[in-house]
Amino acid sequence: MTGGTRKRGATWSYYFDLGKIDGKRQKKEKGGFKTKKEAETALAKAINEYNNAGAVFTPSEITVSDYLDQWYDLYCKPNLKYQSQVTYLRIIEIHLKPKYGKYRLKALTSAILQEYANDLKMSGLAKKYVSCILTVFGAALDYAVEPMHYLSANPMRYVKLPKIERSPRERIVLSMEDWERIVERFPSGSRFYIPLMIGFYTGLRISETFGLTWDDIDLEKRELTVNKQIVKRNFGADVRKVVEKKDKRKLRSSWYFATPKTQSSKRTVKFGEMLYQALKQERAEQMKNELKHGERYTIQVVKKELDEKGNEMQRIVPVQKSLQSDLPRVKMVCVTEHGEYTSTDSFKYCSKIIHKELKIAFDYHSLRHTHATILIESGADVKDVQTRLGHANIQTTLQTYVHDTEKMANRSVDIFEQAVKQKKLS
The missing domain is CATH 3.30.160 (Double Stranded RNA Binding Domain)
Structure with a gap:
């Protein structure tokens, strides 16, 4: 040197x-x-x-920065989904390269990386994000061991995630009074009424609700099928350009149908009279609006494309009805009077109004949490709740949505008292 x-x-x-x-x-x-x-x-x-980098070692010529670029091209691009590629690349560019990019790869040791993990904890980042950063770095270093043979062992193997004492995220359960105020503010006819009703009465995730088409809903059987979700992604530019915000002219985004979150997310969810009436009325109104606005009505068609790995995906393309398109039409459930798609981005306005005008703690996930809590409090079988919510295992249902409430505590006391009385009588 x-x-x-x-x-x-x-x-x-x-x-x-x-x-x-x-x-x-x-x-x-x-x-x-x-x-x-x-x-x-x-x-x-x-x-x-x-x-x-603070340690005794036998250096290799490759720097951490060049190695991370190599790992991203060789492993991440061919194997990760689009959103995961974006997440990994942001961690690489925002966290890993600025900290260690200029050092040689073999300079990294467990002691150095443990200190880095501790620093991340002290920086105030969320525990989940700290874990994500360390996981990405660990995966990259695993690849450096095998198959690259740049390292003899992964120094991240012995790094422990620091304990981060942080209050758990508040899980909002809406009272019936708050729910009534919400649907009074966004009544039938509002573009947000149907997604609110679906979330409250079925517990669907936001990406599942806004991915529903009328083909997914069987009004006669009073059930809906979750077989896809909606995702927003850029097209016309690779992931690196998206993360680095280069070539802004090509950084256009669109909505795509994607596979559900997990295999267990594919499910059929039954619904009752309230949602049945709401959906029945909405379907009739949409048909009436399409006749009313005629060729000016907006419809959605799907265009088949290939992602970075050559897998087929479907992009949702809005077009005016007057434009004759050869692409197959898809009838989205969540649309405006003029047929424009109501997306998860559009719903942010609804959440903002509920927060600022109604003064109610709210996000779309609170509808899912409220739905599950009402079921559990009312004595529903936890296994049925798990299936209804599309959880991969029952522990997720128990740990995430089932928690002690005053109503559940009182019911437990009543059950015990009744059981004791029965034993005395027998």
């Missing part, structure tokens, strides 16, 4: 060559030292830090 000192004006500076990043040789220079000796001492310390 080359380096040296030089006098610049009244002070001294040191400089030395770094490893290559993006194939280009990088140079480090720092000035402001009063004497040449101070600059030489600082140079030796800087070179030692660069070469070792």
Whole structure:
């Protein structure tokens, strides 16, 4: 490694060559030292830090930055879904490269990475996000061991996630009074009435509700089928350009149908009279509006495309009815009077009004949580609730949606008292 000192004006500076990043040789220079000796001492310390990152090792030529780029191209692109690619690349560019990008890969040790994990904890990041950063780094280093053989062992293996004492996220359960105020503010005829009703009366996730088409709803059997969800993604640019916000002209986004969150998310959900009447009326109104607005009415068609891995996906394309399209039409459940698609982005306005105008703690997930809590409080079988919500295992239902409430506690007391009385009589 080359380096040296030089006098610049009244002070001294040191400089030395770094490893290559993006194939280009990088140079480090720092000035402001009063004497040449101070600059030489600082140079030796800087070179030692660069070469070792605080540890004794046998260095490899590849830097962490270049390796992460290599790992992303070789592993992430072919194997991860679009949203996961975006998440991984943001972690790489925002967290990993700025911290360790200039160092050589073999400079990393468990001690160094444990200190990094502790620093992430102290930075105030959410526990889940800290875990995600460390998981991504760990996966990258696993790949460096096998199949790349850049490392003999993964230094992340012995790093422990620091305990982050943080109050659990409040899970909002709406009172019936608050629910009545919400549907009074967004009554039948509002573009938000149907998604609110679906969330409250079925417990669907927001991406499932806004992915529903009329083909998914059987009014005669009073049931709906969850076989897809809605996702927003960019097209016309690769993930790296999206993350780095380059080539903004091509960073267009659109809504796509995607597979459900998990295999167990594919399910049929029965519903009762209230939602039946709401859906029946909405279906009739949409048919009436389409006749009323005629060729000016907006419809949605689906266009088949290929994702980064060559898998088929379906993009939802809005077109005016007057434009004859050869693409198959899809009839979305959540639309406006003029047929425009009501998306999860559109629903943010509804949530904002409920927060600021009605002063009610609310997000769409609170409808799902309220639905599950009412069922459990009323004595519904937990296994049935799990199936209805589409959870992969019953522990998720128990830990996430079933919690102690005053009503449940009182019912337990009543059950016990009645059981004791029966035993005394027998």
